[in-house]
Amino acid sequence: xxxxxxxxxxxxxxxxxxxxxxxxxxxxxxxxxxxxxxxxxxxxxxxxxxxxxxxxxxxxxxxxxxxxxxxxxxxxxxxxxxxxxxxxxxxxxxxxxxxxxxxxxxxxxxxxxxxxxxxxxxxxxx
Amino acid sequence: xxxxxxxxxxxxxxxxxxxxxxxxxxxxxxxxxxxxxxxxxxxxxxxxxxxxxxxxxxxxxxxxxxxxxxxxxxxxxxxxxxxxxxxxxxxxxxxxxxxxxxxxxxxxxxxxxxxxxxxxxxxxxxxxxxxxxxxxxxxxxxxxxxxxxxxxxxxxxxxxxxxxxxxxxxxxxxxxxxxxxxxxxxxxxxxxxxxxxxxxxxxxxxxxxxxxxxxxxxxxxxxxxxxxxxxxxxxxxxxxxxxxxxxxxxxxxxxxxxxxxxxxxxxxxxxxxxxxxxxxxxxxxxxxxxxxxxxxxxxxxxxxxxxxxxxxxxxxxxxxxxxxxxxxxxxxxxxxxxxxxxxxxxxxxxxxxxxxxxxxxxxxxxxxxxxxxxxxxxxxxxxxxxxxxxxxxxxx
Numbered sequence: 309x310x311x312x313x314x315x316x317x318x319x320x321x322x323x324x325x326x327x328x329x330x331x332x333x334x335x336x337x338x339x340x341x342x343x344x345x346x347x348x349x350x351x352x353x354x355x356x357x358x359x360x361x362x363x364x365x366x367x368x369x370x371x372x373x374x375x376x377x378x379x380x381x382x383x384x385x386x387x388x389x390x391x392x393x394x395x396x397x398x399x400x401x402x403x404x405x406x407x408x409x410x411x412x413x414x415x416x417x418x419x420x421x422x423x424x425x426x427x428x429x430x431x432x433x434x
Numbered sequence: 435x436x437x438x439x440x441x442x443x444x445x446x447x448x449x450x451x452x453x454x455x456x457x458x459x460x461x462x463x464x465x466x467x468x469x470x471x472x473x474x475x476x477x478x479x480x481x482x483x484x485x486x487x488x489x490x491x492x493x494x495x496x497x498x499x500x501x502x503x504x505x506x507x508x509x510x511x512x513x514x515x516x517x518x519x520x521x522x523x524x525x526x527x528x529x530x531x532x533x534x535x536x537x538x539x540x541x542x543x544x545x546x547x548x549x550x551x552x553x554x555x556x557x558x559x560x561x562x563x564x565x566x567x568x569x570x571x572x573x574x575x576x577x578x579x580x581x582x583x584x585x586x587x588x589x590x591x592x593x594x595x596x597x598x599x600x601x602x603x604x605x606x607x608x609x610x611x612x613x614x615x616x617x618x619x620x621x622x623x624x625x626x627x628x629x630x631x632x633x634x635x636x637x638x639x640x641x642x643x644x645x646x647x648x649x650x651x652x653x654x655x656x657x658x659x660x661x662x663x664x665x666x667x668x669x670x671x672x673x674x675x676x677x678x679x680x681x682x683x684x685x686x687x688x689x690x691x692x693x694x695x696x697x698x699x700x701x702x703x704x705x706x707x708x709x710x711x712x713x714x715x716x717x718x719x720x721x722x723x724x725x726x727x728x729x730x731x732x733x734x735x736x737x738x739x740x741x742x743x744x745x746x747x748x749x750x751x752x753x754x755x756x757x758x759x760x761x762x763x764x765x766x767x768x769x770x771x772x773x774x775x776x777x778x779x780x781x782x783x784x785x786x787x788x789x790x791x792x793x794x795x796x797x798x799x800x801x802x803x804x805x806x807x808x809x810x811x812x813x814x815x816x817x818x819x820x821x822x823x824x825x826x827x828x829x830x
Contacts, residue, residue: 387683390683390686393712393719394681394686394688394710394712395610395611395616395710396615396616397616397788397791397794399791399792400791402821403823404511404512405511405512405513405514405515405823405825406515406517406821406823407512408512408513408514408515408546409514409515409516409517409544409546410517410519410544410821412514412544412546412552412588413542413544413552413554415588415594415644416552416554416586416588416594416596416642417609417610418610418644419642419643419644419654419655419656419679420644421591421644421645421646421652422591422592422645423591423646424644424652429512433512
């Protein structure tokens with residue numbers, strides 16, 4: 309009887325957490341988009357006055373893409389310090405392909421999120 | 435009677451008729467058979483539901499994979515390569531005046547396959563050398579262990595399926611802090627053997643993952659089933675259990691709990707809880723764990739402080755960390771050779787110096803209090819962590 313209860317509880321827990329997380333994902337926009345949305349007005353506000361009205365749309369798009377990249381790098385560094393530093397001394401950067409394997413290993417071992425994995429990998433390979 | 439999966443209505447009717455016939459002939463055996471069948475049916479149903487949920491989330495995962503940033507990450511230069519990593523250490527301790535030399539080396543092999551698979555394995559070789567009467571020098575047998583050998587499948591952003599031999603996720607020390615280059619103090623906590631099995635690992639299957647519940651809360655979980663194995667060095671116990679943690683990234687605080695039910699011997703329940711906190715304003719790292727079982731219970735608290743804020747000798751100070759650990763253990767009604775035989779308290783304090791990334795020197799002093807006698811424990815250690823890629827990589 310106990311075995312059955314444990315098995316049911318295990319599966320229900322996995323299923324419940326997965327469904328809950330999926331529901332959260334549908335409700336909230338991806339964080340990278342949110343970061344980009346937050347950063348965009350700031351980038352425009354910080355741009356020189358002369359450039360903002362006279363530049364064509366393509367020129368406006370370039371700084372915003374750069375600001376998104378900068379924002380992602382800052383976010384990646386933050387998550388790197390928060391997640392990796394929780395257990396061990398933050399390592400130096402490794403070559404990108406080595407880092408890609410290490411971060412996949414840490415995703416499984418330290419159960420970091422998909423978003424954390426992506427941003428930390430981006431930060432560590434830039 | 436052999437178990438036949440009912441595939442159509444006539445077959446199902448025939449099966450039921452056979453079961454009823456058998457029930458009349460041997461009610462006890464039939465009840466067992468029925469119970470087994472229903473259990474298998476329920477297992478199959480739950481696994482199907484789980485896989486269905488995985489499939490349900492695949493489009494979301496595919497969507498996230500198709501983002502341009504992700505594509506950039508997965509360019510040829512960033513494709514993961516197999517690597518061999520690991521650590522080595524030489525630990526010397528003097529417990530009550532008697533020296534103990536403890537060299538240890540452990541290697542980890544990581545083989546990524548495609549975008550979602552990872553094969554990982556860690557093997558440890560360690561020696562516990564002591565002076566033996568009538569012989570010169572230090573002697574002791576080399577212990578070899580396969581800590582884990584597992585296949586991981588990243589099913590979706592929320593679920594990773596692990597099969598094979600894996601470190602038992604009970605508490606945080608065994609799975610996250612055990613390697614010599616990670617741990618702040620080289621001695622094991624007294625409660626470490628609680629809930630992790632005979633050789634720190636389990637053999638079976640595990641579902642685990644981490645996901646953001648909101649902008650400020652991240653949840654991680656692991657649930658597992660382990661089968662009994664008496665094959666040394668891959669022995670394990672028949673258990674089922676899980677661990678869940680809630681992480682608040684803004685506060686840098688993680689709270690979690692572990693549970694395990696033994697499916698053999700006394701069939702007892704084990705409980706654990708852990709806390710990790712790194713305040714934003716200080717280079718302080720506080721870890722604590724509590725475990726309760728019928729074999730014994732206890733706790734440990736370990737603060738570690740980096741001296742990087744001191745205004746003098748800045749380069750040396752930022753490499754220096756002072757650590758302390760307070761722990762207590764109470765013996766339970768059931769015996770366990772891996773645990774202390776009597777109630778014990780230990781206080782330890784020490785210094786770690788990080789010479790470079792991966793190379794660390796440690797020195798610490800501890801005092802152990804128990805009814806068997808109070809002893810001093812001095813420990814010195816040098817640890818090193820290495821990474822070797824199997825393929826040529828582009829250096830930055």
